[in-house]
Amino acid sequence: MKKILSILAIMGLVMFLIPDTAMAFEADPGLVSEAGLAQDADQAAIEAPSFSQVLKDKFIEGGPGFMAVVLIALILGLALCIERIIYLNMAQTNTDKLLTSVEDALNSGGVNAAKEMLRNTKGPVASIFYQGLERADEGLDMVEKSVISYGGVQIGQLEKGLSWIQLFIALAPMLGFMGTVIGMIGAFDAIEVENNISPSIVAGGIKVALLTTVFGLIVAIILQIFYNYIL
DSSP states (O other): OHHHHHHHHHHHHHHHHHHHHHHHHHHOHHHHHHHHHHHHHHHHHHHOOOHHHHHHHHHHHTOHHHHHHHHHHHHHHHHHHHHHHHHHHHHOOOHHHHHHHHHHHHHHHHHHHHHHHHHTSOSHHHHHHHHHHHTGGGOHHHHHHHHHHHHHHHHHHHTTTHHHHHHHHHHHHHHHHHHHHHHHHHHHHHHHHHTSOOHHHHHHHHHHHHHHHHHHHHHHHHHHHHHHHHO
């Protein structure tokens, strides 16, 4: 019985409020317009393009020539960065643990046992230790020279490809700026053909020209972040 009374009370409240709301909309047209504006705003929010779609549209507006070159610089630079990150992660070695293993091998089986252990261990540190033990019978000076020289070789292997990443970091904004200059020349050519300084022609040409510089700077920033992470 209580449930039925509660339902009837709710229905009565709803029936009482609906006419008042309708009368309020009829009495105040501003409420109707505000409701319509809110609905239009929601519809516009639903139909708003995504960030990736905007980025794609701007990329197409910038022209296929220089934008494609900037994109190639981004792809090659990211490929080199990812390769270096994977290589450096694989080259990491727990130096303290490796030193302990070398000492145990030397104490148990001598130099040959330590060399065998290092031969089966991956990483540049193990390779440097191995080269030092290879010269163990030639004196301490030769061991030191061997470690220093082979250490330089391993550092070169670790830094391999970084110069190319630096090249793409410097090249991307330069390519974008070159695209901007060429785009500006095209905009002035269009003005010359039209024989009329139209704001739409000037603004459109400058906009398209500057897009290449923007994308070039974006590529340089992305690659610079990866480069600093690698270092």
